[in-house]
Amino acid sequence: MDDHQRNLPSQVAGDRASLTGFLQYQRETLAWKCSGLSVEQLRERAVPPSALSLLGLVRHMAEVERSWFRNVVSGEGTQPHWPRLTPDRSPAFDVDSADPDEAFRIWEEECARSRATVDAAASLDTTVPWQDEVFSLRYVLTHMIEEYARHNGHADLLRERLDGSTGE
Template sequence: MDLHKRTEPSRVADDRSSLTGFLQYQRETLALKCAGLTADQLRRRAVPPSALSLLGLVRHVAEVERSWFRVVLRGENVPPHWHRPVPGRFAEFDVDSADPAEAFEIWAEECARSRATVDGFESLDTTVQWRGEVYSLRYVITHMIEEYARHNGHADLLRERIDGATGE
């Protein structure tokens, strides 16, 4: 994923292009928030008492991409990328010794798989069943936009505390 560019979504696209464009824009926004930082800065928990870090957010969205697009939509049985030492705890946020290059590579791979999954669905209204619930592709993409937008707000605060950078 290019950490230095962001593509504006079309203002006149159909539903599918609009939703996928906004999702990609949110992905690129997180990448921009991380651009130009050192490994230590990416790992920094800059807004105490929160344990969030930019690297933790990248690892988290990689897991969210994996779970919604591969597990829910495609029915794949794929384990998390980062082992949870304590049940119920999100291992992706444990970044003290985490490798940023690995995290960004895994995230980029998951995003590519997610785009391929979306491309493989004929309609936004196509549904799947997972754990007794029904989900449409439209719901999953919309949820992912919300997920990224929320975490991009966290990334704004983290980045500002790390080096003072602000902006969209």
């Protein structure tokens, strides 16, 4: 893997800076795991029969960012970038003809919107109703860190399988 820049979160920051710092670090980790690979490598389902690929993870995380920050936190009601054609499979993982440049552009745009949404919120205790539930911004940030961390574990395995690269 190339020397992709990742910024370590502060070890002494307050809650908001800690949560946003760890989330950004996880985003940078996914970008790092995808760096320096060919289109074919990004699309490769490296552990059959799983549909997981690095490109699929990027597309999935773009949808997760959109869903949680634009739909849940901001109440926008946006539609998926890659609409579901069948109820049993996420189209984000259908990458055989997917364009990596498009996927990374959409993901980066969603991450920027998410950061702006968090920056505009008055407090981590800000709550939003969503489908008979209520979520605080603190919960959403914590969930997003967990979501990225889990998928970055997948990315570690996929990347090692593709070219032997390892690293946290």
